[in-house]
Amino acid sequence: MNMRAQTKASILVTxxxxxxxLIWLLPIxxxxxxxxxxxxxxxxxxxxxxxxxxxxxxxxxxxxxGQADIFGWTFxxxxxxxxxxxxxxxxxxxxxxxxxxxxxxxxxxxxxIALFGLILPGEAIxxxxxxxxxxxxxxxxxxxxxxxxxxxxxxxxxxxQFFVGIPRELFEAARIDGCGSWKIYRSVVLPLSRPVLAAxxxxxxxxxxxxxVWPYISITKQELMTIPVGLxxxxxxxxxxxxxxxxxxxxxxxxxxxxxxxxxxxxxxGITFTGIKG
Amino acid sequence: xxxxxxxFQQWAGGSSMNQSLRKRLIKKWALNVEAYxxxxxxxxxxxxxxxxxxxxxxxxxxxxxxxxGAKTYVGFSNYNALIQDSIFWSSFWNSGKFVLMAVPTIMLxxxxxxxxxxxxxxxxxxxxxxxxxxxxxxxxxIIAIIWSYAFxxxxxxxxxxxxxxxxxEPIFWIxxxxxxxxxxxxxxxxxxxxxxxxxxxxxxxxxxxxxxEAAEIDGANGWQRVWHITIPALSRVxxxxxxxxxxxxxxxxxxxxxxxxGGPSGASRTLIxxxxxxxxxxxxxxxxxxxxxxxxxxxxxxxLIQFQIMRRIQRExxxxxx
Numbered sequence: 001m002n003m004r005a006q007t008k009a010s011i012l013v014t015x016x017x018x019x020x021x022l023i024w025l026l027p028i029x030x031x032x033x034x035x036x037x038x039x040x041x042x043x044x045x046x047x048x049x050x051x052x053x054x055x056x057x058x059x060x061x062x063x064x065x066g067q068a069d070i071f072g073w074t075f076x077x078x079x080x081x082x083x084x085x086x087x088x089x090x091x092x093x094x095x096x097x098x099x100x101x102x103x104x105x106x107x108x109x110x111x112x113i114a115l116f117g118l119i120l121p122g123e124a125i126x127x128x129x130x131x132x133x134x135x136x137x138x139x140x141x142x143x144x145x146x147x148x149x150x151x152x153x154x155x156x157x158x159x160x161q162f163f164v165g166i167p168r169e170l171f172e173a174a175r176i177d178g179c180g181s182w183k184i185y186r187s188v189v190l191p192l193s194r195p196v197l198a199a200x201x202x203x204x205x206x207x208x209x210x211x212x213v214w215p216y217i218s219i220t221k222q223e224l225m226t227i228p229v230g231l232x233x234x235x236x237x238x239x240x241x242x243x244x245x246x247x248x249x250x251x252x253x254x255x256x257x258x259x260x261x262x263x264x265x266x267x268x269x270g271i272t273f274t275g276i277k278g
Numbered sequence: 279x280x281x282x283x284x285x286f287q288q289w290a291g292g293s294s295m296n297q298s299l300r301k302r303l304i305k306k307w308a309l310n311v312e313a314y315x316x317x318x319x320x321x322x323x324x325x326x327x328x329x330x331x332x333x334x335x336x337x338x339x340x341x342x343x344x345x346x347g348a349k350t351y352v353g354f355s356n357y358n359a360l361i362q363d364s365i366f367w368s369s370f371w372n373s374g375k376f377v378l379m380a381v382p383t384i385m386l387x388x389x390x391x392x393x394x395x396x397x398x399x400x401x402x403x404x405x406x407x408x409x410x411x412x413x414x415x416x417x418x419x420i421i422a423i424i425w426s427y428a429f430x431x432x433x434x435x436x437x438x439x440x441x442x443x444x445x446x447e448p449i450f451w452i453x454x455x456x457x458x459x460x461x462x463x464x465x466x467x468x469x470x471x472x473x474x475x476x477x478x479x480x481x482x483x484x485x486x487x488x489x490x491e492a493a494e495i496d497g498a499n500g501w502q503r504v505w506h507i508t509i510p511a512l513s514r515v516x517x518x519x520x521x522x523x524x525x526x527x528x529x530x531x532x533x534x535x536x537x538x539x540g541g542p543s544g545a546s547r548t549l550i551x552x553x554x555x556x557x558x559x560x561x562x563x564x565x566x567x568x569x570x571x572x573x574x575x576x577x578x579x580x581x582l583i584q585f586q587i588m589r590r591i592q593r594e595x596x597x598x599x600x
Contacts, residue, residue: 002551006399007432008398009353010399012398012399012403013394013397013399013400014400014401014402014426016394017394017395017400017402017406020391020394020404020406020410021409021410022408023483024410024412024413024437024468026407026425026428026435026466027425027428027435027468028413028424030427030428030435030438031423031424031427031428031435036428046438046439046442047439049438061352064417074521074551077417078542090319091319091320091323092320094317094320095316095317095319095320095321096435097316098313098316098317100312102309102312102313102316103309103312103313104309104310104313104314105306107313107575108552110317110434113324113329114320114324117324117328117329118577119540119577119581120328120332120577121525121529121573121574121577123529123531123550123570123573124332124570124571124573124574124577125328125331125332125335125558125570126554126557126566126570127335127553127563127566127567128330128331128332128334128335128338128567128572129327129331129489129564129572130557130558131334131338131345132326132330132331132334134345147323147326147327148327148328150323150327150329151320151321151323151324151327152323153324156320180312181312181313181316185316206414206415209415209417210415210416210417210418212417212418212419212531212532213532213550213554217554217558227417227419227420228417228418228532229418230417230419231419232419232422232536233422235423235583245423246424246427249419249420250425252419252420253416253420256415256416256417257412257415260412260415261408264408264411267415268407268411268476271369271473271476271477271534272476272477272479272480
């Protein structure tokens with residue numbers, strides 16, 4: 001291919017991508033501008049939307065509104081997602097270690113039982129989980145947002161798959177040096193598993209961060225809500241002017257976007273890893 | 279060596295055999311205890327928060343229960359009532375319809391976008407990849423707010439932009455029964471396509487370059503290369519993405535519920551919303567559990583088919599590489 005044809009192809013492909021990127025960003029950019037406008041319901045003209053005057057009133061209203069605890073909800077989302085992520089990493093990687101390296105009675109039966117959870121959709125046990133949480137007096141606690149997610153079969157399977165790939169000689173050598181299994185887990189296997197730990201960590205974090213159905217059912221106390229539950233609650237309570245939910249959504253988006261821009265390389269890797277192995 | 283030693287001792291007979299047997303049992307017991315110490319936490323949580331609810335859910339599905347009073351055993355009558363409930367069937371069909379609409383369109387879009395980004399002619403690949411992927415990280419309530427606004431017939435971004443291109447009458451994206459699922463599909467493509475795109479991009483990296491070189495020598499143009507080399511080479515990725523999307527789409531709930539509340543007049547009520555309404559608004563726990571079990575069985579069947587197909591593909595790929 002000669003230079004001219006190459007430049008032409010490059011312009012064509014990059015041009016198409018740019019156009020698509022604009023379309024992709026349009027809903028967010030549009031909302032972004034609306035959040036700085038008064039009485040946004042009335043605006044149906046692109047020129048008027050992007051040109052001044054701007055106002056911060058929507059944000060001020062949301063930030064001063066006790067019913068819209070955006071920062072509290074963001075804090076809850078961060079807390080719950082972080083705790084679940086750490087729990088999944090510890091609990092599932094230890095169990096995966098046993099399945100990958102140790103021999104014990106009932107190994108294959110237990111593995112099949114764990115595999116069963118891979119097929120079970122969480123949505124199918126909403127009702128009994130609600131009953132269980134009610135009986136344990138855990139509704140409207142952080143516990144109800146954390147405990148159901150700790151034993152994650154998909155994480156167990158992916159950890160095990162990764163551990164099986166670790167050369168067995170390392171395990172045997174550590175054994176001969178007199179290391180117990182816990183020591184091997186801590187000082188041999190975990191240090192070698194950083195990529196899979198990061199991948200699972202990111203995958204779980206994103207999943208919990210965005211989880212909606214179960215928190216929506218189990219949490220009715222406003223101060224315990226996460227972002228996905230809190231925002232709709234705020235809107236349904238107030239049915240306020242359109243500018244406010246949009247300002248609230250923008251405030252809730254900002255921290256995630258910042259985290260995404262910093263960690264996107266890892267996020268992309270994490271999805272590839274869990275997707276391909278899973 | 280160790281094995282031989284033990285068997286020699288056994289053969290030597292008498293009390294030493296008993297002793298070695300005891301030693302071995304103790305050793306095995308110690309190994310088991312150690313292994314179970316690794317498994318304990320996982321299976322404790324798994325038993326209490328997954329397996330117990332699965333069993334409990336089945337028992338509840340055989341009962342009449344409004345969550346506060348006493349349970350009465352009613353056999354399979356909840357399932358019977360479900361089968362005769364037209365709202366159950368329309369919800370079931372809505373979720374199925376969404377699978378049929380969303381899975382092919384998301385696959386196609388994500389594949390096309392991946393090809394576009396992967397093309398050697400594309401500049402600023404990283405920027406485009408981030409832009410197309412970014413909606414994935416937004417939580418459902420945020421995208422619901424953004425898109426409720428985008429779909430607004432008079433002031434929404436979509437109609438406002440279409441007006442620039444000559445749209446005269448406003449389109450009622452979510453209040454028109456015929457359009458509501460198209461709109462939901464559109465926003466779901468926008469929201470979730472990034473995940474599949476990343477998987478496709480990873481798959482594209484794994485296609486050996488010499489496959490393309492051979493085709494280039496044969497004089498194949500761009501489309502022919504995509505059709506004859508890229509698409510077949512990704513069969514494992516296609517299958518993986520397809521089944522991920524099928525199960526995810528069948529369980530659709532949040533974005534629909536938050537934007538349309540299931541309307542207009544139930545046209546977008548999904549199976550999960552049905553379970554939610556029966557269980558947590560009408561508190562008919564028995565029927566909600568029965569509907570949950572039907573959801574479970576459907577997902578189970580889909581997954582079993584997926585495992586079969588994935589196994590066959592793996593076997594075929596194995597044959598080819600031999």
